[in-house]
Amino acid sequence: LLSRLQDPSLLRTQALINGEWVEGAARFGVDDPATGEALAEVPNLGRLEAEAAIAAAQNAWPAWRAKTAKERAAVLQRWHQLLLKHTDDLALILTAEQGKPLAEARGEVGYGGSFVEWFAEEGKRIYGETIPSTDPGKRYIVLKQPIGVCAAITPWNFPLAMITRKVAPALAAGCTVVIKPAEATPLTALAAAELAQRAGMPAGVLNVLTADAAQSIEIGHVLCESDVVRHLSFTGSTEVGRILMRQCAGTLKKLSLELGGNAPFIVFDDADLEAAVSGAMASKYRNAGQTCVCANRLYVQAGIYDAFVEKFAAKVATLKLGPGLEPGSQVGPLIDAQALAKVESHVADAVALGAKVLTGGEPAAEVGPQFFQPTVLANATAQMLCSREETFGPVAPVFKFQTEDEVVALANSTEFGLASYFYSRDIARVFRVAEALEFGMVGINTGLVATAEVPFGGIKQSGFGREGGRQGIEEYVELKYLCLGEL
Numbered sequence: 001l002l003s004r005l006q007d008p009s010l011l012r013t014q015a016l017i018n019g020e021w022v023e024g025a026a027r028f029g030v031d032d033p034a035t036g037e038a039l040a041e042v043p044n045l046g047r048l049e050a051e052a053a054i055a056a057a058q059n060a061w062p063a064w065r066a067k068t069a070k071e072r073a074a075v076l077q078r079w080h081q082l083l084l085k086h087t088d089d090l091a092l093i094l095t096a097e098q099g100k101p102l103a104e105a106r107g108e109v110g111y112g113g114s115f116v117e118w119f120a121e122e123g124k125r126i127y128g129e130t131i132p133s134t135d136p137g138k139r140y141i142v143l144k145q146p147i148g149v150c151a152a153i154t155p156w157n158f159p160l161a162m163i164t165r166k167v168a169p170a171l172a173a174g175c176t177v178v179i180k181p182a183e184a185t186p187l188t189a190l191a192a193a194e195l196a197q198r199a200g201m202p203a204g205v206l207n208v209l210t211a212d213a214a215q216s217i218e219i220g221h222v223l224c225e226s227d228v229v230r231h232l233s234f235t236g237s238t239e240v241g242r243i244l245m246r247q248c249a250g251t252l253k254k255l256s257l258e259l260g261g262n263a264p265f266i267v268f269d270d271a272d273l274e275a276a277v278s279g280a281m282a283s284k285y286r287n288a289g290q291t292c293v294c295a296n297r298l299y300v301q302a303g304i305y306d307a308f309v310e311k312f313a314a315k316v317a318t319l320k321l322g323p324g325l326e327p328g329s330q331v332g333p334l335i336d337a338q339a340l341a342k343v344e345s346h347v348a349d350a351v352a353l354g355a356k357v358l359t360g361g362e363p364a365a366e367v368g369p370q371f372f373q374p375t376v377l378a379n380a381t382a383q384m385l386c387s388r389e390e391t392f393g394p395v396a397p398v399f400k401f402q403t404e405d406e407v408v409a410l411a412n413s414t415e416f417g418l419a420s421y422f423y424s425r426d427i428a429r430v431f432r433v434a435e436a437l438e439f440g441m442v443g444i445n446t447g448l449v450a451t452a453e454v455p456f457g458g459i460k461q462s463g464f465g466r467e468g469g470r471q472g473i474e475e476y477v478e479l480k481y482l483c484l485g486e487l
């Protein structure tokens with residue numbers, strides 16, 4: 001990997017605390033999921049370093065908060081420029097540790113960077129309010145102030161973007177941050193932190209703690225139980241979200257949780273078939289199906305079902321499975337052996353309950369130990385595991401439905417409420433269904449909804465809080481009401 005980087009110093013293997021690169025007493029390894037090859041070792045930090053990072057963020061806060069939004073924006077804009085300038089190297093590091101095809105990794109650098117740009121601008125528009133007074137001798141004013149030291153715990157599926165969309169609004173609002181990136185993908189986080197340092201981020205404003213799975217739990221305790229940390233933003237599984245929320249109860253910390261999904265993707269008889277097939281491909285097989293907004297359940301209306309599955313399976317069969325660094329690869333490996341085992345169990349369960357494999361259906365050991373063939377399953381039913389749980393892999397179960405009421409009820413019959421999608425050309429149906437779906441996001445005649453300018457997030461047990469958009473920065477400010485008397 002080092003030899004392929006234009007700027008080898010971006011491959012940072014130390015953590016960042018108070019502007020210092022820290023070796024740590026113990027180390028843990030980062031592997032390439034496509035090959036199992038060891039890429040690097042990074043510090044395996046714990047309680048002491050977490051406390052040091054929190055203290056550094058606390059000490060750095062007054063000066064960072066005191067800067068004008070425009071001054072903070074200047075640092076963020078430089079960081080954005082550096083992220084874009086080093087797209088090639090960042091994408092290489094990202095693909096090496098995460099597995100997604102290089103073209104997708106480059107896309108993620110652009111997408112991840114766009115949050116830095118967006119929030120650099122939004123930081124200048126944290127408007128308060130003056131409220132018309134009902135008492136001639138008083139005036140009512142509302143201020144918005146940075147919440148303080150923030151913690152971010154992030155997943156491996158978007159090693160850059162999941163960090164920037166938490167960190168950029170926090171920094172822009174005048175907060176300081178401690179990040180604990182996923183154990184599978186710390187190298188992208190450290191490269192981004194290196195570029196933040198080059199952009200002129202003051203010491204302690206942005207801290208990165210690396211840790212393996214066990215030490216991540218330890219650090220999680222410290223971040224959640226700290227009185228100094230005022231806000232925790234987490235993206236990951238619903239199960240871990242519940243643990244963190246419980247751990248934050250003691251300090252009543254403000255939380256933003258972006259948790260699991262179980263996205264329905266509905267195709268009505270009146271849909272544009274070609275567009276629906278393309279949308280399903282984009283939504284399902286991106287990142288080998290490892291995103292919380294990937295279509296998990298495809299519901300296709302009876303009148304168009306046969307035509308859809310035929311076209312869809314034929315297209316999926318042409319997807320090129322391969323290591324992300326290999327030119328032409330469209331679907332990469334799964335992140336680890338456990339992820340592969342889950343995908344295998346979902347397919348085996350579906351087949352045992354009567355699903356028909358139209359394409360794929362097997363691990364692709366000839367490509368690598370963690371690859372699974374892009375798969376389409378017809379005749380899926382509500383009894384199958386894949387209809388209740390997020391598969392997080394390249395498997396599309398296709399269910400047949402008859403009526404609009406039936407499919408809306410099926411789509412909503414999950415504890416999750418993150419993304420949903422449907423295809424229809426009937427404007428009345430578009431509004432009816434969009435309003436009836438119990439999800440934080442609805443893609444209508446599109447399989448891709450995420451972009452920096454919109455409020456991304458879920459309802460029900462997919463969590464709360466929004467990332468991106470005008471709303472994303474609100475998570476990081478507190479309201480303060482001033483009442484001026486004796487006027």
Ligand code: ADP
Binds near residue numbers: 155157212213217237
């Ligand atoms: P995924 O299903 O995406 O692997 P997880 O929820 O397991 O998601 O992990 C997401 C992030 O949460 C990672 O950074 C991981 O290290 C961290 N994490 C997992 N369990 C805990 C825990 N008990 N306390 C704190 N952090 C945790």
